[in-house]
Amino acid sequence: MENKLMGVVLCxxxxxxxxxxxxxxxxxEQPWAVIIADKLAQHGLEVAVSVNELQKQSYRNIFPxxxxxxxxxxxxxxxNGLLSVHQRFPDHDLLLMACDLTEMDKDTxxxxxxxxxxxxxxxFYVYRHNGFAEPFCAIYTxxxxxxxxxxxxxGELRRYSLHERFETGNTxxxxxxxxxxxxxxxxxx
Numbered sequence: 430m431e432n433k434l435m436g437v438v439l440c441x442x443x444x445x446x447x448x449x450x451x452x453x454x455x456x457x458e459q460p461w462a463v464i465i466a467d468k469l470a471q472h473g474l475e476v477a478v479s480v481n482e483l484q485k486q487s488y489r490n491i492f493p494x495x496x497x498x499x500x501x502x503x504x505x506x507x508x509n510g511l512l513s514v515h516q517r518f519p520d521h522d523l524l525l526m527a528c529d530l531t532e533m534d535k536d537t538x539x540x541x542x543x544x545x546x547x548x549x550x551x552x553f554y555v556y557r558h559n560g561f562a563e564p565f566c567a568i569y570t571x572x573x574x575x576x577x578x579x580x581x582x583x584g585e586l587r588r589y590s591l592h593e594r595f596e597t598g599n600t601x602x603x604x605x606x607x608x609x610x611x612x613x614x615x616x617x618x
Contacts, residue, residue: 435521436469441481441510452528462528479510515574527565529613551601558605564591
C-alpha cells in the first residue's frame with residue numbers, strides 16, 4: 430500500500446513552563462489543539478491527536494475518541510507520541526505539528542507538503558533556520574519511523590531527540606520564509 434500523509438497534533442507534553450495544558454488554552458474561543466487540527470484538515474489530511482494518559486479524558490471533550498492516540502512507548506519526549514501514532518497507522522507518513530504553533534500559516538504548510546509530494550525519497554522533511562531544524566512542523570515518513578521503532582524495540586535507540594533523527598537520516602531541509610509562523614508559546618502572558 431502506498432504511504433498516505435496524515436496530520437498529527439502533538440499535545441502530550443507536560444507544559445511545565447506554561448503551567449497548564451497548552452492544547453486546551455483558547456485563542457478566539459477555540460482550543461489550541463483544535464486550531465492546529467483544523468489547519469491540518471484544511472489540507473485534506475486525516476488528523477490524529479497525540480496525548481498522554483492524563484490528558485485523555487479532557488481531550489475526549491473536544492475530539493472524537495477515535496482520533497486520540499495515547500502515548501505508550503516506554504521512552505520520554507515527543508518521540509513517544511510520534512511513535513505511538515506510527516504504531517496505530519504504520520503505513521502513513523506523518524505531518525507532526527505541536528499544539529502551540531497557532532501562528533502557522535497555509536503557505537508554510539503548502540510548501541512543506543509540496544516538497545514532500547514533489548521530492549519523494551527522503552525520510553524527513555523539515556524547515557530549518559540558522560542551522561536549527563523545526564521538528565514540530567515536519568514530515569516523518571513511515572519507513573523512517575519503522576526503523577526508529579525497531580531500534581527502540583531492540584534496545585539500540587540511545588537518543589530520543591527528533592533532531593538526532595534529522596542528523597542521521599535522509600532529510601530534506603526547507604528554508605523558512607517567515608520565522609513568525611514558528612512562534613511557539615511556552616510561558617503564560
